[in-house]
Amino acid sequence: MSRSAAVDPADPVGYFIEDLTYHGKTERTRESYERVLRRFEAFLPERTSPKTATHRDCMAFVHSLRGDVAESTVATYAAYLHRFYGYMTEVGAFDGNPMTLVMEEMDETVDKDPARRDIPIPAMREFVRGITHPLHRAIVCTLLKTGMRVGELCNLDIRDLTITDPEIEALYELGTRPALADRPNSLYVTPDASVGEELNGEVRTASNKRKRATVIPVDDELASVLKRWLAIRPDTLSPAEPLFVGTAEGWGERIEPQSVRHIVEQYARETGWYRTGGGAGENVTPHYFRHFFTTHLRDRTGDRGVVKYLRGDVADDVIDTYTHNWGDQVREAYEASVYRLLDGRSPRV
Template sequence: MSLSDQFTEEEILDADTDTSADPLDIKSKAIKTFIDEKESGGRQRRFVETQESRLREFEAFVYWIDQAHVCMVDDSHVVEFNDWLKHGDRYLTMTGGRSSGSGTKEINLSDVTRHEILTTLVDFYNYLANSKGVVSENPAALAMRGFPDDEFDLSPPDRPRIEMDEMKEFLDSLDTPLQRAVILTLLKTGVRIGELLNIDLRCVHLGDGEGNTHPVYQDILDTYDVRLKSEVRNKPDSIFIYKKFNKGTEIEGEVRGCGNKRKDDDGSVIPVDDELKTALLEYLLTRNPPLTHYKRGTAIPLFTKPYNHGALDRLTYHSIHSEFGTQSSGEDGPLAEFGWYEQGADTEDNVFMHYFRHYFTDNMKHNHGVYRGWMPTGVIAYIRGDVDKSATVGSERRDSTARENTYSHSDWRNWKINVEAPYLNNIYKFGVYNQTAPRQAPEPIPNNR
């Protein structure tokens, strides 16, 4: 039973409102209505579930202290809730933390997580006030404006520092070619999870070391009647990442289940080193073949679900989580088994898929991380797809300036010298394979660079 069921229709209707429309239906199901809107907008399932759990905790809190409905609160309730999150000893609902008994869990939140919870309340009450008009003001926003400047320490969390040897040990522990290919792709390129899931065979060009397509990969392309995209056709050993698009966008006849956040207007071409190439070839030789529901010549996905009952289905956020975190069978995936991931632990305490994007960035910066090699900041920004490469020098956006201070706009077109060479000369190697597929040497970098 929802806590909203504890209130009569008259009490709900008497709650603060500034609309002449009958708001009973919205008010009685305020959290559900908000969450349904998020889901219909294509937000990631785990994100939506996290938001709902935070709102249910607040709902339980205001009912516990004041028998108040979520549409009856003011900013003092949010202030008290923040104090509860900071100093309380348990949750009122099963919304996170470590179990300390039936029906409750211990509270042990970082300032970042506490700020995220209150920001969810701001979003929720903005929705009720501005989209639905069933409350006249945003109590969470009022409370947040009243907090002192030092209320939240929002400096980047101290994520686990992983040495190169430990990362190699983790890679050696992976059981399947899919796991190795996915993790190495994330480690070597820093792409976002959605970008990885949207990669198609036509976006990947694996070479033979002599400027041509690798014969094994050519056979795979021919089997599916796939023609390489122009962005990689003349660039052996490269991956093209699509430009930004939203969930639900149709590409080559397929409606995509997740969007791309890449900020380059034309997408990005990322080099592939010999270690990643070997992992991709190994994976492609062992994955399940597509069935007839994938038409020949369409955008065949690169990464597919490991257990698909004979159908070639694109890997999804859910299947990524199931494969690497806590599997549907209840068994631990490789990240949990290795001790890097625990269901329900704070984000900063876990190593999960997005962590590898941070790992790439940190270790490729000069005098950062645990690796000696480094790339110019602008090259890192290009590969990560952080900003539009047409940004001008002097821009207030740090990464934009970094890219244009690395090369001029026209220089970015010389991909082999200005992207591929600095990348291949510096990307870390883990020694996963005793022997790797051959790769062409990068173009020499001119002395004036």
């Protein structure tokens, strides 16, 4: 988006909501934004407006939400405010985005590389074998085999997956993404999913943090696990055809991050890998699986570039190099090195 001539609306929130209408956002999306932004507006100190608010005002607002709403909702509200400021800055109505620093600080509240529980592959293999529910095993295996974030997993649609299997291809129209046309047995992770935004006909409740699209190989083991899940996956009313949907509460509805965290916690507790009050260094969570993937695949491949590409870490030279040489540099390295979760065979067997 290019910067337009400066504007100075008397009601910045109203201006932003009106522009959302022009951009084709749904009424539900507009109402969600306006509810959050008006709440922020009312929170600000006297004689402070959204235009003059500082990063400390924004930080205080985000802090005021904690204890009142769920942490996932806090993140959603912060994302709405960040997007509002980003847009108003881009059109010249505001001088800057005070939420940028706040969002960076929120990301830093989770230690990026704490001292974590050291789980060897054989122990993780036993953990996975103890998960027999097809949905739960598919979720855990996908996280462990791809290193994707929990929100990215929740945002996967049927169109983001290719599996070369006649039985599954007869049930679903898989892999309709153009980026998957010549990449069989793969998962596509989009950078375009944002909380409150419509994607593929459905308003999303989780965001993908990737700045660039990533195509992740699906090995035979993960393909088998996903096939078992897809064989019993409930029908859904969503036009987006989510890959993972509920089988208990929220039957047929897109799985949400909190549900994934609950599933992982359930099995981790049973294994002795999760304790109430335990920190990131002790508890096994979906984010721990990303750490596990990074550590073991990096050690096995010896190629930090491939691992960075698969994780979706932002670096244009990394992304471009491995995108253009995907078959040779990504799939071959991945399939030669990725650990087994259901048996002890070497990756190439």
